[in-house]
Amino acid sequence: MGCTQSKHDASEDASNGTMLQAVLGHLGQLDGDAKLDHTTMSIVYDIFKDMDKDSDGTVDKSEFEKFLSTHPAAKTLWEGEGKASMSRSLKDAIADERLSFYELVAAFAPEAPHHAGDASGIGGLESLISDAAWGYRGYNGPENWALLSPKNKLAATGKEQCPVDILPSTCVPCPAVDGDASLAYGVGPGTILNNGHTIQVNWKGGSMSVGGTTFEAAQFHFHTASETTIRGMQYPLEMHVVHVTPGEPMRIAVLAVLFETRTDVEEVFLSQFFDQLPSHVAHDQDDAETLTRPVDLSSISLDGGYYRLRGSLTTPPCTEGLEWSVLASPLPILPAQLETFRKALGKTVRNFRPTQPLNGRTITWVCACQA
Secondary structure, eight states: OOOOOOHHHHHHHHHHHHHHHHHHHHHHHOOTTOOBOHHHHHHHHHHHHHHOTTOSSEEOHHHHHHHHHHOHHHHHHHHOOSTTSOOHHHHHHHHHSOEEHHHHHHHHSTTOOOOTTOOTTOOOGGGTBSOOOOOSSGGGSGGGHHHHOGGGTHHHHOSSOSOOEEOGGGSEEEEGGGOOEEEEEOEEOEEEEEOSSSEEEEEOSEEEEETTEEEEEEEEEEESSOSSEETTEEOSEEEEEEEEOSSSSOOEEEEEEEEEEOSSSOOOSGGGTGGGOOOSBOSSGGGOEEOSSOEEOTTOOSTTOEEEEEEEOSSTTOOEEEEEEEESSOEEEOHHHHHHHHHHHGGGOSOOOOOOOOTTOOOEEEETTOO
């Protein structure tokens, strides 16, 4: 039987080649001040992932040549000299170095000042992209946050990044009487919005004390699946209650609450506002909807024990120096509620950052059962 290419393979190759030709043709028409739009960036990222056969986050000459051999349209552009051909800076770079995604984009860009292997002076992808917004997958996903803007550099260089995986057996035990955190949650009005990354409830009905400092509740939001893991296990949902100190410099404390799917209990906490989950993305805080009834967080308690550590924001700019507390006992969520939440998030579903190294940090386990 002959080794003829299947119709499916031929069609897929033609589609990829046409897509690549359109993208590179577009890049060839850009002037020196132009930036790459979100759609173009997404396609370039797909091309990069297709080339990166060993999945090490870089592309070398052999991988690139193999990519060209299976994409005739790309090979034509590579060998061409016109405006729609691949840029000379890309050709020069890939001939000598392994290219990261950022370096590939920098080489694609008109009059790109950066070259492979040169990390000095990198201004971030924000200098190349018309909308350098971060996301959870693709070219602007967690692995590339630090490249999107210099403001996000801690996403790659920080030593106190969150979320983390908690191994209870390695935590330092602490009697509850010596714990340095307490909650003073009550009932208060709230507004709710879908900010494009998560569902957020703005709520100022309580406070949290950590290490003698009082932090006022500002908002809480959700991640699915959970960002924090326990013994490597991810929960279906995680809530972060964000607290801040008044004045400057502002300090931040986060209380993380994990949720587990249950069908044998009556769920009351999420039911307070889940019937108002917005599916449309709000342009700003002014688009937040007022909740029809006050939100009560008084049922959330530290009595079942909690973990304490120093950490960071889990979203850009990944600022460090935050006080983190994670409840040891998960709250219930009904399967129907979880499905409702995921539908509300739409394309943003699975909005979690992978766990980050502890880098020598100590996690304290504060347990009420210890004397």
